[in-house]
Amino acid sequence: MDDQLYTITVFTENQVGLLNQISIIFTRRCLNIESMTVSACSIHGVHKFTITCRSNRTMMEHVVKQIERRIDVLRAFLHTDDELVYQEVALYKVPTNRLLQEGHLEGIIRRNGARVLEITDEYTIFEKTGHKSETERLFEELKEFGIRQFVRSGRVAVTKNKTEFVDLFLKEQQARKQRVESKSE
Amino acid sequence: MSEKITGAEALIRALIDEGVDTVFGYPGGSIMPVYDKLYDYTDRLHHHLARHEQGAIHAAQGYARASHRTGVVIATSGPGATNLVTGISDAMMDSTPLVVITGQVATGFLGKDAFQETDVIGVTLPITKWAVQIRRPEDVAPAVARAFYIASSGRPGPVVLDFAKDAQTSLTDYCFEPCKFIRSYDPDPIIDEAKVAEAASLINSAQRPMILSGHGVMLSHAEKELVELAEKAHIPVACTMLGLSSIPTAHPLYKGMLGMHGNIGPNVNTNRADLIVAVGMRFDDRVTGDVKKYAPNAKIVHIDIDASEFDKTVRTDTHIHGDAKKVLLALIPQVNPAIRHEWAASFDRHNAAERELVIKREIEPDSPTGPMLMGEVVSKVSEAFGHKAITVTDVGQNQMFGVRYSGFTETDSCITSGGLGTMGFGLPAAIGAKIGAPKRQVVLYVGDGGLQMTLQELGMIMEYNVGVKIVLLNNNFLGNVRQWQYLFFNGRYSATPMLNPDFVAVAAAYGIKGEDVADRTELAGAISRMAAHDGAYLLNVNIDPTDMVFPMTPGGAGVDEILLNEKDHYIPKD
Structure with missing residues (x-):
């Protein structure tokens, strides 16, 4: 099949239980969510879910429609990577003594564009922001020093469009509200 | 300034303000304050006590479907609520408007495995159109208004209001305002004129079109428009099981029921049609049989209020998102009058064969006794x-x-x-x-x-x-x-x-x-x-236990692979 990684962005009202409402749509179809990030978006009172999932286009389009069908969901969109600018952040905890013994530290930081967040006698914490392939490359390089802890965030993404996709939708809804109100007067 | 009332009384008054006069239910611990207030309103709100909560919710479903009103069910927390689950799921599948009110333990006990506590919102989220917990008495009236609006508009469905006991007993001001707008939910979308024109042109150029009439036709009161479209363009009509009675069975263009145990005419002709106009139906697997073999010669126009139904199981050539009645009203003037005697008669020939080969032995059995x-x-x-x-x-x-x-x-x-x-x-x-x-x-x-x-x-x-x-x-x-x-x-x-x-x-x-x-x-x-x-x-x-339902399209077969009895397949004469 044409399985690939898709990013679904969902704009919702700020309501309790939305995470559950959205995630069960994936669960029911046995779809494994690769990552999910929830935050406020640029529009006041609107929350944005960024979900990545590996599947085929037909399935993903179906899932997006099912998500959009939920009452408190404003809009949901399906994206491929080329339509997005996206990032992930990863943290790596490595023993300091091994790093100092080997003496590759500067090269690693330069090559990967990584940052050091904290150094103690015992451990050093690196931070790397980038695509998954980039955070994975640093992981490979640090492996020889013995990584004690590793964590990577879910994807955050913005589209290459000028504004949030949901702007137009909200304007349309404002107009619809006026129509509904004028009808009932 | 109005007198403060309890959350329980606010619920009863909001139901009355929504125009409700009939409810079905079963009392219990966590809903007792509501039942206590109900006692003061028995002249306006007629409660029907079921013998089991499942009976209450199915009764509310029957009530909703026969009266075109929203059915209301009241039950207690825990087992009262879980006994409603079958009916909620049924109402979701069959688009039946219900407002389901369940009692819930007091907010301080939530999440502590209190007596008769069940996570009702968690249990019912996948099988409701909307579900919300009421934790404060001032939220009662807006939640009820929103619940009725959501349950009855667009594609109808069940809504759950899970009502914490302390919110039932504490006091609030009461002010009821009906809900008419939710910005994240548009139950009456503007119809895309271009799509209507596209559908009309598909109808006008079709030789062998058929209309599939579903439950949505009745939910949107589009029965008259459906018949008008069928008559104007001379298009045979078949019904899904839930679409039955959307057109009188005696209407000359009504050609029978679709699906596994449907009539032979519409099932065979589904695969001979060059155009299918599906109105307010969802291509359920009991209707389509094997989708790979479904309607191979037909273009498909799908009219539905629920956009998530488009291209779900059957790929459409055009779909029109909107209320069935409004779509049909827009479509009818653009459709050319036509006569398709031969095509319409072909349904009748298959149905006459069904009458001869299946129905006759059922309604005119050989033996006068037994x-x-x-x-x-x-x-x-x-x-x-x-x-x-x-x-x-x-x-x-x-x-x-x-x-x-x-x-x-x-x-x-x-x-x-x-x-x-x-x-x-x-x-x-x-x-x-x-x-x-x-x-x-x-x-x-x-x-x-x-x-x-x-x-x-x-x-x-x-x-x-x-x-x-x-x-x-x-x-x-x-x-x-x-x-x-x-x-x-x-x-x-x-x-x-x-x-x-x-x-x-x-x-x-x-x-x-x-x-x-x-x-x-x-x-x-x-x-x-x-x-x-x-x-x-x-x-x-x-009943003779050997009596069986035929014709039958076995699971996994195409709609035109029809069994007339345990061994013989239907072989069309043409």
């Missing part, structure tokens, strides 16, 4: 009520015979559990239907298995004097499973024979009149006694 066949019983009962009764069915063979052999002259006349296929739906749904449409006759077709799943609701008939006619098609078997065991499991009748009670005596214990119909010679007399009786009646009809 146990009866389900088809003959249903067709005689339907005739006795002038095909004007509301047909309610349970699930199984009784359902297939009930819907296949009933005639329909009026809309909203077929109430059955389609999507979920809930045994036990029939009796309480029939009770609710009669309460929702008291002037109409309500006939229930039910098997001996399904009747016993919700048998306790005979108590509602007794208490509220509900005049439903119960036609018990009793073969002492779980007949539909038996049929599959006979056809596909080498006749191994595992757990399908049933030792049954004396049903007429059971009915009599509830003060319901009834009679056994043991032999074919007694049938006509018994039916006319039932029809003439003012009030509830139970006919316990002795």
